[in-house]
Amino acid sequence: MRLAPAAVAVVAAAALVAAPFWIYPVFLTQVLCFALFASAFNLLFGYAGLLSFGHAAFFGSGAYATALVMKSAYASPLLAILAGGGAGALLGALIGGFAIRRQGVYLAMITLAFAEVVYFVALQSPFTGGEDGLQGVPSGTLLGLVDLEDPVAMYFFTLAVYLGGLAMIWRAVRSPFGHVLRAIRENEPRAVSLGYAVQRYKLLAFVLSGGLSGIAGGLKTVAFHFAALSDVYWQTSGDVILMTLLGGAGTLAGPTVGALLVITISDSLAFIGEWVKFILGAVFIACILLFRRGIVGELVMPRLVRSKRSARPSGARRFEQTDSVR
Amino acid sequence: MSDLLASQILIGLINGSFYALLSLGMAIIFGLLNVINFAHGAFYMMGAFLAWILLQRFGLAYWAALVVSPILAGALGILVERALLKRLYQLDHIYGWLVTFGLAMMIESAFRYFYGVSGKPYAPPPALRGGFELGFMFLPTYRGWVIVASAVLCLAVWGVIDRTKLGAYLRAMVENPELVQAFGVNVPRMLTLTYGLSVGLAALAGVLAAPIYQVTPLMGSQIIVVVFAVVVIGGLGSIFGTVVTGFGLGLVEGLTKAVYPQGANLVIFVVMAIVLLTTPAGLFGKR
Numbered sequence: 226m227r228l229a230p231a232a233v234a235v236v237a238a239a240a241l242v243a244a245p246f247w248i249y250p251v252f253l254t255q256v257l258c259f260a261l262f263a264s265a266f267n268l269l270f271g272y273a274g275l276l277s278f279g280h281a282a283f284f285g286s287g288a289y290a291t292a293l294v295m296k297s298a299y300a301s302p303l304l305a306i307l308a309g310g311g312a313g314a315l316l317g318a319l320i321g322g323f324a325i326r327r328q329g330v331y332l333a334m335i336t337l338a339f340a341e342v343v344y345f346v347a348l349q350s351p352f353t354g355g356e357d358g359l360q361g362v363p364s365g366t367l368l369g370l371v372d373l374e375d376p377v378a379m380y381f382f383t384l385a386v387y388l389g390g391l392a393m394i395w396r397a398v399r400s401p402f403g404h405v406l407r408a409i410r411e412n413e414p415r416a417v418s419l420g421y422a423v424q425r426y427k428l429l430a431f432v433l434s435g436g437l438s439g440i441a442g443g444l445k446t447v448a449f450h451f452a453a454l455s456d457v458y459w460q461t462s463g464d465v466i467l468m469t470l471l472g473g474a475g476t477l478a479g480p481t482v483g484a485l486l487v488i489t490i491s492d493s494l495a496f497i498g499e500w501v502k503f504i505l506g507a508v509f510i511a512c513i514l515l516f517r518r519g520i521v522g523e524l525v526m527p528r529l530v531r532s533k534r535s536a537r538p539s540g541a542r543r544f545e546q547t548d549s550v551r
Numbered sequence: 552m553s554d555l556l557a558s559q560i561l562i563g564l565i566n567g568s569f570y571a572l573l574s575l576g577m578a579i580i581f582g583l584l585n586v587i588n589f590a591h592g593a594f595y596m597m598g599a600f601l602a603w604i605l606l607q608r609f610g611l612a613y614w615a616a617l618v619v620s621p622i623l624a625g626a627l628g629i630l631v632e633r634a635l636l637k638r639l640y641q642l643d644h645i646y647g648w649l650v651t652f653g654l655a656m657m658i659e660s661a662f663r664y665f666y667g668v669s670g671k672p673y674a675p676p677p678a679l680r681g682g683f684e685l686g687f688m689f690l691p692t693y694r695g696w697v698i699v700a701s702a703v704l705c706l707a708v709w710g711v712i713d714r715t716k717l718g719a720y721l722r723a724m725v726e727n728p729e730l731v732q733a734f735g736v737n738v739p740r741m742l743t744l745t746y747g748l749s750v751g752l753a754a755l756a757g758v759l760a761a762p763i764y765q766v767t768p769l770m771g772s773q774i775i776v777v778v779f780a781v782v783v784i785g786g787l788g789s790i791f792g793t794v795v796t797g798f799g800l801g802l803v804e805g806l807t808k809a810v811y812p813q814g815a816n817l818v819i820f821v822v823m824a825i826v827l828l829t830t831p832a833g834l835f836g837k838r
Binding site: 470499 | 581587635638639642643644645646648649650652653654655656657659660661663664772776779780782783813816817820823824827828831
């Protein structure tokens, strides 16, 4: 049982290392940036069950913060991306702090509205370049050693950060903290009655997710030389939700698969222009109506359910069933 | 100075009319169907566009568009409810939101493909051109008409829900749909009609808006986020509260524009933050 995931991981690692020599590395870098972004979103949505409709705010603020550092005297990619993560985490604490005062769709509306505030700030502030965003951002050299203007070097740098972020999420999800997040998703009143300070857990999830989203935005800025106004626009929040749902919310690999699919669709169908959004909207609807667990979720779930059923004493199952009635 | 103030208050009331009409429909849909209708802005945009298309292609005047455009959009809404939304009633609210988000994407991109993003002017009908000199300000007739028409519409919707037998069924359905069904009311059909009518109301708002703003595929997504904020501030609990909040926030926005123009885009969200900190359930919300 343990062997299968390990084998998948080895194959995936080999594919990730070999990929830039087969496929255009700039495309792969883009996929990895959004895969990290979607994975960060998934921590909040897939595991804690909190739907944020404002994740573009975290991603975009990370992108802008990184661009500002790279254009300053302290232009170091690592420092800049950390600044991006800091900006995302700070906003995560701020917006999350407001959002967790309500639940469900209200929480989603609040995140959407505050993300709109961030959008207007990015549009109107003197230091964010208005409609143009911040362009001509250098990629810099990593620790004074590796020139990141080289696409393959940039790809491996992005890969390292992506894997680091994913490891962090993996660690968080499997920790007691992650289990409490899942308890909140499944049955919040019960988590409260068990004595967990759920608000604190939710806020921490927002900060983590915001910080990782900021790092993803920063990576994107370093790799593509700009922070765009569209990075903070709510359409980007919608894109990341689509990626996560399509790949499989609440699974570790799902958001990455979703990011790969959505970006492949957008890129390969770019020639039909506006219809891309039409197709993505239709995919969104089909995904929710037909396979809510997403691609990875549908592949993994049946096996998981079976193994859980055999592992659990029958008493526990009945408890779970009575619980889920309300 | 007072001229500026008065004209900004007028603009605020106009914006408020649209906020009220849209959040009203959204509140009704949420109350009955348990769906946050993200496509509400797209249907509003569609209403305005249909009016423009009807005029350009078929020479249909404003007054005809005021009837035809909501009927067309409402028919599409009925189709959407039958084909998509009715499958979601048993699920968590967020799925309804996400499906209507996908729908909004599809509608907007289709209009962008055919008509581009540039604004299309739509002239007010001859009967509503010109204006009145009120002494302290000049009131364009069309703007006065929009404020009166939307106030009457809001009042009519409130009256239907609060004072008629149909409204009593609807209110009962919010409380307990199974029981209402047991009394012989065709609940699924009522839900379909509710969605169709609310979408029609959004399209009607769109037609009213067409001569004021430029008609563009983006007008839906521009207004929907503000409508969400209005809904959070008002709380989805009461129809009356939603309407008051809509007009009130439009007014606040207008006043801010007169005093501190840069803050006008943000003021509604600042109000939202304050309301969340003090009364998290919203001004008129039920806990």
